[in-house]
Amino acid sequence: MRDNLSSSSRIDAGExxxxxxxxxxxxxxxxxxxCLLVRMGPNRILLDCGxxxxxxxLNTLAKSASRGNSPLPADFVxxxxAHPDHARGLLSLHEAFPLLPIYASEVTxxxxxxxxxxxxTKEIPQFCHALPLRSPVELQEGLVVELFPAGHLPGAVAVLLTYTTEQRSYKLLYTGDFFLSNSRLVEGLRLEELRGLNLNVLIIEGTYGTSRHPHRRNQENQLAERINRAIADNCSVLLPTPALGLGQELLMLLRxxxxxxxxDLDIWVDGAVATGCDAYLELLPHLPPxxxxxxRHQPLFWDERVRPRVRRLQPEHRATVGNSPCIVLTDSTSDLAKYCQPNTGPWLILLPEKIDIKVNKKYFTPTTIESYLLAQHSDGPGTTQLIHNLRPQHVVFVHGSPTYLADLTSLEELQNRYHVHSPSAGILVELPIGDTFLQPAAPETNYEGELTELGTVITITLPDAITADNRWRQFADTGLIEARWQGEELVLRGLSQRELLNQSSDRYTLSDIDCCGNCRHQRGQRCWNPASPLYNFKVTLEGYCPAFERLLNNES
Known part of the structure; x- marks a missing residue:
């Protein structure tokens, strides 16, 4: 962290x-x-401490507190x-300022x-106070906080702060890390919960910059296919991950x-990843339905009865676990050489993108090192989608490499409609809110066209102005569209090359395997078998459950 924190004197002194x-x-x-310090009127709020x-x-906060009227460096945190890059400094902060209130969601x-x-942990006090979700709480006079589920990780929240004076109200939203898509163990952030807030300031993460990702299902399928090929080639797979989040998502994907x-396959879980699994089991009532x-039908993680078997790896077995093809999940900070031992393997080491994991150039046994994408943050289109739905006056980008954040701040669609900031550490950002500031208008999305019926063919003609939108190229990628009714409206959707390839591939592969795509109880991509753990839930076509019954030819 830079030694450039002199601006804190202004934010504390109220100048x-x-x-x-x-x-x-x-x-x-x-x-x-x-770690961010926000001032709203006389209120000082510390957002995260990673x-x-x-x-x-701590030295800077102590100096700031000594200059002010309060012994505390902020009113609350x-x-x-719970990821380390947002929370690992909390214990030191609490030890330095034990009276400083710290709040988070119950799960966090x-x-x-x-x-x-x-x-x-027995010596560490429970210093974090739980706040309810979707329920405004007044923590200071005139200052209300409300938490909204943000996806990304169980318990992750976006924080809405509302400061009200006699003249007006000010609203600031801090997203933390957010993900709009649903993942295996966390439901995505719901845009409909945040629309219409009339935000003044949005502090938002930009982890992936402007990059565009495949659909979450495609990412999972690509990873599963790579692991499947490795196992088929008699290769063991080593997956180092953080203790929380990605490791548990991978386990659910593999199961x-x-x-x-x-x-007939063993999945071994080691170190803090196994501890994270135990923590998830304690939070089961907070996970998606x-x-x-x-x-209710089978263990979430530890299971030696249903294949593939999921087991906790004991330290004495680390050196021999790869004697036959298996999958090992371990800490991202572990020395991977303790698994890649002589007479084991060969090994495929799969490293998640955006997570720095140290690997050796050479191990005791043949190894192949590759990377994969299983995103837990929203990509560029997801980030701009959230911004355009909230339409704040100021957008402050944090959490990302300077290059990626610069890509976001230079987007013309943002520059033309918002005050965009990407501050460095120690640089104070003033966020003036003018009474005459015009809230940016929603983008024009309506185009007038003509419809012509010619026998068995219907032609829809649209003006060429629609092609000026950046989304047109993707929409018209293949020249094929899909139409469906939505109430009284007809919705058109462009079919991409990737989607056509996947449809073609599914047509030939799903018939050969036991999966939801050829189960007699799957209709409309929902399971209608009361004996299935997936009953009445939406399923993916390549999914599977023990209640599978193959679709008969006369039922197809």
Whole structure:
């Protein structure tokens, strides 16, 4: 973290010209973690504390507190979620300022101790207070906080702060890490919950910059296919992951994907990833209904009865676990050489993108090192989609490499409609809110056309102005469209080359395997078998459950 925090004196002394200010102590440009100090009128709010080395921050906060009228460096702390880059500095912060209130969602408050596994958790007090979801709470006079589920990780929230004066109200939303798509164990952020907030300031992550990702299902299928090929080639697979989030998502993927269901295969889980699985089991009532329903019929993680078997790896077995093809999930900080031992393997080491994991150039046994994408953050289109739905006056980008954040701030669609900021650590950002500021208009999306019926052919003619939109190229990629009724309206959707290839592939592969795509109980991509753990839930065509019954020829 930079030694450039002198601006904190202004934010604490109340000398700024604006009712709203943001001072980033760290914006995770260099894996520092995220920590922001926000001022709304007289209120000082610390958002997240993910610094690995918090000594400089604590010294700066102590100086700020000594200059002010309060012994505390902020009025309270709000934590978006339990990942280390947002929460690992909390224990040091609490020890330095034990009276400083710290708040988070109920799930996050229970997951936070996993950031200090090396310490005796019995000696660590429960210093984080749980706040309810979707329920406004007044923490200071005139200052209300409300938490909304943000996807990404169980318990992750977007934080809405509303400061009300006699003249007006000010609204600021901090997304933390967010994900619009549903994943295996977390439902995505719901845009409909946040529309119409009349935001003044949006502080938003930009982890993936402007990059565009395939659909989440496609990402999962590509990863599952690579692991399947490795196992078929008598190769073991090593998956180093963080303790929370990705490791548990991978386990659910491996347990439910058609490449692995019912397969005589061992999946071993080691270290903090296994501890994270235990923590998830304690939070089962907070997980999505489909996951709870799954857990009623079979164990969520540890299961030696249903194939593939999922087991906790004991330390004495690490050196021999790869004697036959298997899958191992372990900590992203582990020394992978303790698994890649002589007379084991060969090994395929799969590294998740955007997570820095150290690997050796050479191991004791043949190894192949590759990377994969299984995103837990929204991509560029998802990020801009959230911004355009909220339409704030100011957009502040944090959490990402300087290059990726620069890509976002330079987008013309943002520059022309919002005040865009991407501050470095220690640089105070003033966020003036003018009474005459015009809220940006929603983008024009309506085009007038003509419809002509000619016998058995219907022609829809649209003006060429529609092609000026950046989305047109993707829509018209193949020249093929799909039409469906939505109430009284007819919705048109362009079919992409990737989708056509997937449809063609599914047509030939799904008939050869036991999966939801050829189950007699699957209709409209929903399961209608009361004996299935997926009953009444939407299913993917390549999914599988023990209640599978093959579709007969006369039923097709």
């Amino acid at each position: 700024a010209s604006s009712e709203l200010e943001c001072l980033p102590y760290s914006v995770q440009h260099n894996d520092e973690g995220v 610094l690995g080395d918090s000594s400089l921050l 709000l934590i978006s979620h 408050s229970k997951l936070l101790p996993l950031n200090w596994l090396g310490q005796d 439910s994907h058609h490449h692995f269901t019912g397969r 489909s996951v709870q329903n799954f857990a």
